[in-house]
Amino acid sequence: MTAITVIGTGNMGQAIAGVAAKGGATVQILARDVEKAATAAGPIGAHAGVVGDAIAGEIVVLAVPYPALAELAAVYGEQLTGKVVVDLSNPVDFATFDGLVVPADSSAAAELAASAPGARVVKAFNTNFASTLVSGELGGEPTTVQIAGDDDSAKHLLADVLVAAGLRVADTGSLARARELEALGFLQMVLAVREQIGWTGGYAVRA
Structure with missing residues (x-):
């Protein structure tokens, strides 16, 4: 059975923890506030703790x-060495909401890989809104998670x-593709903020 640690109890963290439990994984949820971690963990039978506790999962989702x-x-x-570390962030410039704050030839995932060289970094979930992970569908089709990694x-x-x-799941290739995924995630956020789509919508991938 796969063990997954989710760090973060926001909408995305809770949604991913729920998906992991539904997929048969054992789940650990860590947060700065142990009460928030316990509240998120309770409904899915996960283990709760605080940031700084030992990581139990072979997959670590940084939500x-x-x-x-x-x-x-x-x-x-070094606790991250050998772990599958999942980055779902979109490095948006929230001061202007007009671009990404990482260099044009890089990505948040690439920076994470550089700062945790022993980790097996994967970009995933950043093009999904939490609601579509919870519902499991988008536009009448199963929700697709786009991933990238080396x-x-x-x-x-x-x-x-x-x-x-x-x-x-749609495998977009190497971790270099995280740059395009982050741009796509940013554009999807722009559409939602501009009320062109709802936060229950977004991009769908169909075969």
């Missing part, structure tokens, strides 16, 4: 905003849990 990635990489250091076995480990939960 936190972009600025928190470097801090978590520093907190956990380690095929890491991507397969995550994909197996998602497929078991009833979702679809």
